[in-house]
Amino acid sequence: MSIRKLAASSIIIILILFSYTLAFSGNTEATPEEKQEYERDYNRVADLRASLEQSDARDMDAYEALADDIDQKWRGRHKEYQARLMLEICRPLSSGIFREDRQYELAREYALSALDEPDNIPLILELELMGHVITFIIGRGAPSGDDFAEKRSKDTGARLHAWKRLLEAIDPNRDPDEVIWGGNVPPPAATGLSPGVDPAAIQDAELRTEYEKAIRINKQKVQKRHEQNQYHKWLKRFPTRSESYIIRAYSHPPYATEELRNMLDNQLPDQEAKARIIEAVEKNIQESQEGMR
Numbered sequence: 001m002s003i004r005k006l007a008a009s010s011i012i013i014i015l016i017l018f019s020y021t022l023a024f025s026g027n028t029e030a031t032p033e034e035k036q037e038y039e040r041d042y043n044r045v046a047d048l049r050a051s052l053e054q055s056d057a058r059d060m061d062a063y064e065a066l067a068d069d070i071d072q073k074w075r076g077r078h079k080e081y082q083a084r085l086m087l088e089i090c091r092p093l094s095s096g097i098f099r100e101d102r103q104y105e106l107a108r109e110y111a112l113s114a115l116d117e118p119d120n121i122p123l124i125l126e127l128e129l130m131g132h133v134i135t136f137i138i139g140r141g142a143p144s145g146d147d148f149a150e151k152r153s154k155d156t157g158a159r160l161h162a163w164k165r166l167l168e169a170i171d172p173n174r175d176p177d178e179v180i181w182g183g184n185v186p187p188p189a190a191t192g193l194s195p196g197v198d199p200a201a202i203q204d205a206e207l208r209t210e211y212e213k214a215i216r217i218n219k220q221k222v223q224k225r226h227e228q229n230q231y232h233k234w235l236k237r238f239p240t241r242s243e244s245y246i247i248r249a250y251s252h253p254p255y256a257t258e259e260l261r262n263m264l265d266n267q268l269p270d271q272e273a274k275a276r277i278i279e280a281v282e283k284n285i286q287e288s289q290e291g292m293r
Helices: 003-024 032-054 060-075 079-095 102-114 123-130 145-169 205-235 238-250 257-267 271-291
Strands: none
Touching: 032 060, 032 079, 060 079, 060 102, 079 102, 079 123, 102 123, 102 145, 123 145, 123 205, 123 238, 145 205, 145 238, 145 257, 205 238, 238 257, 238 271, 257 271
8 A cells, every 4th residue: 555545644644533523622522614624734734745655765844944934823722723733743753754853752642732721631641641751861862960850750640640540541440341232232122124224214203312322322322432432442551661760760860759740749640650650760860879989
C-alpha cells in the first residue's frame, strides 16, 4: 500500500474515532464549518507527513511553521481538534525523522500545548499525547540545573494527571460477560420482526418507543465497553512507564524528593505506587552520593 493510501486510511480512522469520543471531550459540539476546517487541516498534516517519509530533504523550519500555525489556530477554538492535530504533528518529530536535536523538544512543547486543559479532551487522547512529553536526562542538548528541574516538574505533573484520570475512569463494576448486541438489537417479541429492523417499521407507538429505548441503551453499552477495554489496555502499560520515567527523572540532580513527594500526595491515589517511587528515588540518590565519595 502506498504512503498516500496509508495516510488516507489514517484520516478515515481518526475521523471515525473522533465522532466516537466527541461527546466525552468537554467541548461543545463543533459546527459543520469547523468540522470541515478540521478535516482540511488534518489532510494538510497527513500530506506533509507522507511527503516527509518519501523524501530525504526535510525542511524542519517549514514543518515547525505549519505546526505553529495549526496550534495557534485551534488552541482557543476547540481543544479536541487542537489535541488531535498536535498528536499528528508530534509523531514525525518524536520519530527522529528530521535528525535534529530540537525536534524532540518541539514534540514535547506541542504535546504540552495540547494538554494545557487535559480534562477537556478524551482520556485516550491525553494518554497518547503523553508519549511525546519527554525530557532527556543525558545526551547532547539535554537540559541541566533549573531548566531540567522545571521541565521535570512539568512532565511529572502531566503524567500524574493522566495516571489519576485513568485510575478514576476504570469501572470497578465492569462486567466483561454482559450481553451487548452488535447492531441488531431485537425488537419487542410482540412485533414479530427480526433483530435490527428499522423502528419506523413498528406500527404500535408504545412498542416502537420501547424498541428505540433499547437501541439507545445498547449503543451506550457498546460505547462504554469500548472505552473500558481501551482503558484496561492502557492500565497495563501507562502506570508502569510513568513510574519508571518519574523515578529516573527525580534520581537525577538537582534532587527534589520533597517536591516529588508533594506531587504524589496531591495527584496520585495509588498508595503502593507512591511508596515504590519515593523508595526507589531515595535509594538511587543515596547510591549516587555514596559513589561520589
